[in-house]
Amino acid sequence: GENVEQHPSTLSVQEGDSAVIKCTYSDSASNYFPWYKQELGKRPQLIIDIRSNVGEKKDQRIAVTLNKTAKHFSLHITETQPEDSAVYFCAITSNYQLIWGAGTKLIIKP
């Protein structure tokens, strides 16, 4: 079946620096690419998403870029803060369902 590869599995950055998480996928029919943030013990929450007719989308310190030709998309967090520490999941649509990446644990060092 379709799958999504997410890298890295763990990312440690200094507070104030930028963080980038990348996902690659195989289903060329996918047209919706969300990112979720999950804090410890809490539910995953949608933080940003992009559709395939758009190459980039920004929301304050968070941005997502999509390269449909190369089949990869990335989450960019700038000026990282302690509250950005969480696990981040990417996903793609395939046959009307979301296929999930394995997650990236983002650690913000003070």
Add this chain to the structure above:
Amino acid sequence: EAQVTQNPRYLITVTGKKLTVTCSQNMNHEYMSWYRQDPGLGLRQIYYSMNVEVTDKGDVPEGYKVSRKEKRNFPLILESPSPNQTSLYFCASSFTGGGYTFGSGTRLTVV
């Protein structure tokens, strides 16, 4: 407020005692799904439903049942729970092809 409501939040039960975890959404979403989350294994789909009376197996359906008699409700049934079903469970809903809204989660312990 638009939300997905799961109950209970925490549950400790004994092996073999049937239990139901309820899930209800008030957003008129067609799609609903159940996931389990175990340390280091991300989100694994148990069952999903594209609409009323339409359900399908996900990646890890063994030991679970679901039903979708009404659009808003999607209960998860464990007929004979076993310790390997100890996990954190999430219900989610969406419009078809859209982003998911997750419930708060149910932490289940089977002893």
